[in-house]
Amino acid sequence: MKVMLVNGSPHEKGCTYTALAEAKKVFKENGIEAEIFWIGNKPISGCISCGTCRKIGKCCIDSDRVNEFVETAKSADGFIFGSPVHYASAGGAITSFMDRAFYSGGAAFCGKPAASIASCRRGGASATFDQLNKYFTINCMPVVSSNYWNQVHGSTPEEVLRDEEGVQTVQILANNMSWLLKCIELGNRNDIPFPKPSAKIKTNFIR
Numbered sequence: 001m002k003v004m005l006v007n008g009s010p011h012e013k014g015c016t017y018t019a020l021a022e023a024k025k026v027f028k029e030n031g032i033e034a035e036i037f038w039i040g041n042k043p044i045s046g047c048i049s050c051g052t053c054r055k056i057g058k059c060c061i062d063s064d065r066v067n068e069f070v071e072t073a074k075s076a077d078g079f080i081f082g083s084p085v086h087y088a089s090a091g092g093a094i095t096s097f098m099d100r101a102f103y104s105g106g107a108a109f110c111g112k113p114a115a116s117i118a119s120c121r122r123g124g125a126s127a128t129f130d131q132l133n134k135y136f137t138i139n140c141m142p143v144v145s146s147n148y149w150n151q152v153h154g155s156t157p158e159e160v161l162r163d164e165e166g167v168q169t170v171q172i173l174a175n176n177m178s179w180l181l182k183c184i185e186l187g188n189r190n191d192i193p194f195p196k197p198s199a200k201i202k203t204n205f206i207r
Contacts, residue, residue, distance in 0.1 A: 001181050002033040004076045006069070008083040008094025009119070010041040016082040016119040018157040019170050023080055023117070026174035032181060037072070039065055039097050046096040053104035066097055070105030078144075078181055079109065080173070081132055082117040088124030090131045102135050109136075111194035113180050115144040115173055118151045119160070125151035140197055144180060146173035 005024060009016035020036050027034035044064045052060035058067045073079070081098065083090040102109065116132035118125040129149050136143050150173055152166035153159070161167060187193070 001031075001077045001185065002035065002075065003027055003078040003080065003177065003181070004069075004073060005034055005036045006079065006081045006094075006097075007036055007038045008081060008091055008097065010091070010093060011084075012038050012041075013157070014084075014119075015152065015154055015157055015160045016084050016117070018160045019117050019119055019152045019166070020080065020082045022167055022170045023174040026171050027178060030175070030178035030182075032178055037065075037069060039069075039093060041093075044093045044096045045100075047099045047103055059100050059104040061100065064097070066100045066104070069097075070101050070108050073101075073105065073108040076108075076112065077184075078113040078177055079141075080115045080117060080177070081135075082119060083128055083132060085118055085120035085124040085128050088127050090118075090128045095131075098132070098135050102139060106139050110140045110197060112141055113144050113177055113184070114141045115146075115177060116150060117170060117173070118149075120151065120153060121155050122153065125149065125153075140194075142180065144173060144177045146170070146176060 005020040007017050007020055024034040024036060042064060045061050050060060083094045114136040116129055118128035126149055129151060133143055146169045148169045150169055153163045
């Protein structure tokens with residue numbers, strides 16, 4: 001089993017990374033492989049709504065790590081997406097990254113447990129948490145919880161580690177996801193697979 005921990009911060013080893021690294025330790029203790037995937041600090045384009053991915057099977061924009069991530073995600077069993085808080089919401093880079101990854105590569109995520117972690121100095125964590133979770137609930141992904149909203153506080157990695165409640169929340173989250181992944185694996189061995197997605201029904205309110 002493998003979990004991908006996505007670092008959506010422009011800082012490779014900053015506060016968001018520190019929270020994800022705490023989760024990675026717990027996965028290792030549970031015998032689960034975990035990889036931290038940094039989206040980088042180069043510009044990431046938002047979706048341009050061209051529909052090309054529906055024809056070629058990947059995003060037509062190939063100047064960043066979105067397609068690389070989606071390809072790697074196919075072999076992953078679970079995901080945690082971490083984002084810094086920028087203006088009381090998820091950072092622009094991780095938002096553009098997830099918009100394109102989920103739209104062009106949704107099949108790589110469907111049915112796999114997911115969670116999000118927000119890293120902030122002071123406020124905006126719950127709004128960021130809500131924003132990130134919406135990607136999972138629109139894509140048939142079991143959302144894993146902890147004993148509080150998944151957030152850490154601090155302006156430096158050292159301050160994050162001093163946020164004892166935040167660190168504990170991340171650790172419990174990773175333990176809960178480990179348990180769920182093992183349950184899913186056991187279910188698959190006993191012919192209890194994830195339900196096959198139904199064809200999407202789309203409606204609008206123009207009459």
